[in-house]
Amino acid sequence: MSDLSGKIAIITGAASGIGLAGVEVFVAAGAKVIAGDVQDEKGKALETRFGSDKVRFTHCDVTDMGQLEALMQSAVDAFGGLDILWNNAGHGGTPTGVEDLDLEGYDTTMNLLLKQVFAGTKFAVPHMKARGAGSVINTSSISAVCAGYAPITYSVAKKGVAHFSKLAAGELAKYKIRVNSILPGFIATSIFGASLGLSREQADQMAEMVAQNGGKMQPIGRVGRGNDIAEMAAFLASDAAGFITGGEFLVDGGMTVGPVHSWNEEAAGPLLEALGLTPEQAEQMRLAQASGSQS
Template identity: 75%
Template sequence: MGELSGKTAIITGAASGIGYSGVEVFVEAGAKVVAGDLQDEKGKALEERFGADTVRYVHCDVTKRDEFQKLFETAEEAFGGVDILWNNAGHGGTPTGVEDLDEDGFTATVDLLLKSVFVGTKLAVPYMKKRGGGSVINTSSISAITAGYAPITYSVCKKGVAHFSKLAAAELSKYRIRVNAILPGFIATSIFGSSLGLSREQADQMAAMVQQQGGRMQPAGRTGLPKDIADMAAFLGSDRAEFMTGGEFLVDGGMTVGPRHSWDETDAGPLLDALGISAEQAEEMRQAMLAGQGS
């Protein structure tokens, strides 16, 4: 592809899932990558796979400013600067709702999913100013725009990420720094298992199950893959997207186009559900009425 040739990217949460695919896609597109994560074994294997002249792994807890700063220092020392920051690290957040709010869990979720995006973007500014501009990409979620897909704390943080991206895009435009948010839908990653408290190995196995079974949930007919999100991120980091900033980009297989009955003709819909009539019964009634009109 070569669309990212000459560019250096920082990707957080890079040792698995969407971030790992991001490293693959960015490298294929010609970028040098600094990969930040807490999973040292996987991260080091990632560096060995591509070679230290292309990918550098750095242990990084994005809730710790000093560790986050190390990503930028490594990018400048190893590759000469920073052109792209993809704030991707995250987890499912505290599962409790409003009534049973876990305040410590709330704070930890905000620190990881929202505050880290502020901090990462702040750290990126001086490095990108040196390059004459850059691209910040933030992973939000479809839970930012509708209920029912994630716990409330996670969803509120992801809404904050999306709106932050718009506000930061306005503020940083004077430096030719673009800021955009990606809103993934149902993507086959280990985040679902991790949210249930499963081990990393079990969570990875659950991701494979999600990939096999999740296609029925969306008009696209298949489960989203990490590469679907990584491809969008690579595009937003490239010069082809230089006119795009402050955007919220859905990559969700159509999950948010409307309720299931709007795209699945076998689904009865809320009215028929309320009447206790199946889609097949409704069709039989319709055919009977048409036959009666024709007699």
């Protein structure tokens, strides 16, 4: 486990999913955490669960610049400073493609997934400079590097998050502020159900369905959990990662190593697909050819 003793952190989107796992992991690692979210009931339950000496919940809509700036100040007011910012809040974005692009949905998606990362980092910098160093972690996605995993607007925004992190790392290095992005793969959270327009309760239930059924999609054989991403975030936030900045870290169970046939020997490769053959049929042909050659 990473050591975050004495560190003060802000995590956005902290009341559920990856953000909730982040609160759990960061507190266990010794950090004090400001949990920002719009889910007031779940957020307040975090304070009760961990105690206000370790976790403070602050209602924050990250697309509201006033609330976002106040969130950064709340870390100073509650715990005396700010060492770590994890810009994690998000949703699935508008589902429309290029031809039928929902322009209002585009703006909403970009404001939530990209603009708030710019702004959150901007608002955090003065507080981190006052501490002499800091770590900013931004949640991107494998959709930033591969097509087919998310709608186009979401994917472009997440590409922006990853590239912003690299550029900001260069600008802020002089203050000893490190900036990195995490690119999660298929993680069992409520984002999938929420993207389908389900209620929060239904979306939470769907997350468990994803966990049970999605393992076959990736080499490691299981769906990711919020804890998988939170552990990477805790490492990047820790002094153990002091020489790491501007990085893009895939945490995806191998999902982006290649197409299914590159890791599943039972799946047909592109040549077999072009020939209309299954791996079993190809093996039968090989055996028949070998038998004929020996006779």
